[in-house]
Amino acid sequence: xxxxxxxxxxxxxxxxxxxxxxxxxxxxxxxxxxxxxxxxxxxxxxxxxxxxxxxxxxxxxxxxxxxxxxxxxxxxxxxxxxxxxxxxxxxxxxxxxxxxxxxxxxxxxxxxxxxxxxxxxxxxxxxxxxxxxxxxxxxxxxxxxxxxxxxxxxxxxxxxxxxxxxxxxxxxxxxxxxxxxxxxxxxxxxxxxxxxxxxxxxxxxxxxxxxxxxxxxxxxxxxxxxxxxxxxxxxxxxxxxxxxxxxxxxxxxxxxxxxxxxxxxxxxxxxxxxxxxxxxxxxxxxxxxxxxxxxxxxxxxxxxxxxxxxxxxxxx
Amino acid sequence: xxxxxxxxxxxxxxxxxxxxxxxxxxxxxxxxxxxxxxxxxxxxxxxxxxxxxxxxxxxxxxxxxxxxxxxxxxxxxxxxxxxxxxxxxxxxxxxxxxxxxxxxxxxxxxxxxxxxxxxxxxxxxxxxxxxxxxxxxxxxxxxxxxxxxxxxxxxxxxxxxxxxxxxxxxxxxxxxxxxxxxxxxxxxxxxxxxxxxxxxxxxxxxxxxxxxxxxxxxxxxxxxxxxxxxxxxxxxxxxxxxxxxxxxxxxxxxxxxxxxxxxxxxxxxxxxxxxxxxxxxxxxxxxxxxxxx
Numbered sequence: 001x002x003x004x005x006x007x008x009x010x011x012x013x014x015x016x017x018x019x020x021x022x023x024x025x026x027x028x029x030x031x032x033x034x035x036x037x038x039x040x041x042x043x044x045x046x047x048x049x050x051x052x053x054x055x056x057x058x059x060x061x062x063x064x065x066x067x068x069x070x071x072x073x074x075x076x077x078x079x080x081x082x083x084x085x086x087x088x089x090x091x092x093x094x095x096x097x098x099x100x101x102x103x104x105x106x107x108x109x110x111x112x113x114x115x116x117x118x119x120x121x122x123x124x125x126x127x128x129x130x131x132x133x134x135x136x137x138x139x140x141x142x143x144x145x146x147x148x149x150x151x152x153x154x155x156x157x158x159x160x161x162x163x164x165x166x167x168x169x170x171x172x173x174x175x176x177x178x179x180x181x182x183x184x185x186x187x188x189x190x191x192x193x194x195x196x197x198x199x200x201x202x203x204x205x206x207x208x209x210x211x212x213x214x215x216x217x218x219x220x221x222x223x224x225x226x227x228x229x230x231x232x233x234x235x236x237x238x239x240x241x242x243x244x245x246x247x248x249x250x251x252x253x254x255x256x257x258x259x260x261x262x263x264x265x266x267x268x269x270x271x272x273x274x275x276x277x278x279x280x281x282x283x284x285x286x287x288x289x290x291x292x293x294x295x296x297x298x299x300x301x302x303x304x305x306x307x308x309x310x311x312x313x314x315x316x
Numbered sequence: 317x318x319x320x321x322x323x324x325x326x327x328x329x330x331x332x333x334x335x336x337x338x339x340x341x342x343x344x345x346x347x348x349x350x351x352x353x354x355x356x357x358x359x360x361x362x363x364x365x366x367x368x369x370x371x372x373x374x375x376x377x378x379x380x381x382x383x384x385x386x387x388x389x390x391x392x393x394x395x396x397x398x399x400x401x402x403x404x405x406x407x408x409x410x411x412x413x414x415x416x417x418x419x420x421x422x423x424x425x426x427x428x429x430x431x432x433x434x435x436x437x438x439x440x441x442x443x444x445x446x447x448x449x450x451x452x453x454x455x456x457x458x459x460x461x462x463x464x465x466x467x468x469x470x471x472x473x474x475x476x477x478x479x480x481x482x483x484x485x486x487x488x489x490x491x492x493x494x495x496x497x498x499x500x501x502x503x504x505x506x507x508x509x510x511x512x513x514x515x516x517x518x519x520x521x522x523x524x525x526x527x528x529x530x531x532x533x534x535x536x537x538x539x540x541x542x543x544x545x546x547x548x549x550x551x552x553x554x555x556x557x558x559x560x561x562x563x564x565x566x567x568x569x570x571x572x573x574x575x576x577x578x579x580x581x582x583x584x585x586x587x588x589x590x591x592x593x594x595x596x597x598x599x600x601x602x603x604x605x606x607x608x609x
Contacts, residue, residue: 186604190605193608194605197608
């Protein structure tokens with residue numbers, strides 16, 4: 001008797017979603033098996049690594065993270081262009097750090113002006129990521145939706161308290177909503193239902209299950225994403241078949257281990273290399289958990305993660 | 317299904333204040349109301365009652381018994397001295413709520429239960445906290461029932477509480493308790509059971525809590541549940557417990573037995589019970605909008 005590899009019986013499929021508009025688009029999802037289980041199903045689109053930029057000159061970044069961008073780091077549109085032209089970014093994510101009400105507190109109008117400049121500067125889709133201060137995010141994301149009408153940018157993070165306001169703007173100006181919930185499968189499902197009730201079609205929806213850094217909750221995020229994937233693909237839960245996006249670089253590079261000098265932690269190796277590897281290893285985890293868009297910072301770690309994607313997606 | 321009224325409880329603002337101010341009026345009103353609503357026990361919940369617990373419990377028990385002396389009481393606090401003070405003045409055979417499966421606790425409390433010829437809720441909360449599944453529940457139950465029997469307490473006086481968890485965050489555990497219920501009779505002939513029913517809907521939208529509570533009660537009862545600590549003011553729940561809503565019991569039973577159900581041929585009310593039963597059976601993932609799907 002010959003041995004047969006047991007196979008999982010899938011009943012669902014991740015929805016296929018296109019962000020961006022015109023000739024500036026990217027498509028993710030469409031997968032009908034667990035991540036990279038190509039022996040059981042198909043992944044018509046590779047997960048995409050999106051590159052992050054900040055809408056202001058970053059403060060407190062470790063040297064290794066600044067190095068590749070030091071010539072453009074105070075000029076967000078030029079930074080975005082460099083990511084695309086030099087590093088081949090297929091999606092740009094703008095971290096709206098300047099709008100943080102506890103820091104620079106830049107107004108929605110100013111943030112939207114900058115947003116438009118960035119969108120116009122790059123030939124790829126753009127995702128805007130607020131500071132998770134709901135009240136401010138709502139103002140900023142609504143304004144960005146307005147000035148970027150028709151570009152199908154992605155607006156994030158859309159948490160439950162602001163889903164109506166931002167959801168309505170996304171509908172009105174034709175953008176994608178990134179529904180964001182705090183590492184909880186039930187709440188993830190609920191927010192997708194609420195956005196559906198509001199009229200946001202699944203084709204304009206991404207999910208942010210909340211991303212934990214390496215050593216800072218990555219295992220919680222992993223297991224919630226794993227359960228979401230199982231519910232969507234094997235338990236016919238239609239409300240959990242939305243592609244997922246993870247704001248990874250932001251989590252990795254802000255933790256203390258990413259910049260601690262070698263003298264302080266001699267067993268952790270040289271800090272530049274260390275942080276790059278932390279980001280790459282984090283990426284591997286999230287890709288295996290089912291991430292469809294992974295937001296990363298450093299070109300070196302991106303290269304490592306991309307190699308893994310290409311290897312796992314290779315025909316043989 | 318025996319019902320233990322849950323609302324003479326320190327977490328109610330009105331009752332909490334009455335406890336504090338030693339004002340008998342709201343307490344006696346609540347007790348009379350619960351008797352009127354047909355409760356089989358009235359639970360007196362003092363919370364932790366760290367300060368002045370014994371004196372407070374004695375006073376509340378006496379206050380209640382002045383107006384209701386024919387409904388047994390359940391004495392509910394983690395303060396062991398307060399439990400004993402209450403037992404000393406109770407008429408009839410009260411129910412201790414509860415004795416958990418931790419030796420340091422039960423070694424003190426079981427002799428007290430036996431001394432006053434009281435009944436007890438055996439709470440399956442172990443040295444490591446909440447049991448992870450039905451098998452760990454059974455393990456804890458064996459240990460606690462054995463110790464109780466040794467102390468001279470009969471199975472008929474032991475109400476096993478397998479612990480109800482909120483469905484919005486712990487659907488697996490909600491299901492696990494359903495799986496545990498049929499095991500109770502195998503653990504000892506005559507054992508009773510109970511549960512803190514309303515916890516299943518803790519955290520769900522307020523207006524949807526009753527249907528979760530009622531559905532879960534029916535499901536647990538089908539699997540052997542003997543009594544529940546529950547909301548006396550939920551009229552439909554009391555009706556179901558008293559056998560006045562066989563339509564609801566029947567349709568939930570069909571879901572549990574995996575019989576086909578033609579949703580278009582039943583009322584909206586029964587459809588909602590079907591949807592809720594499916595959630596509690598883990599057939600679909602919980603979300604606050606489960607009835608709208």
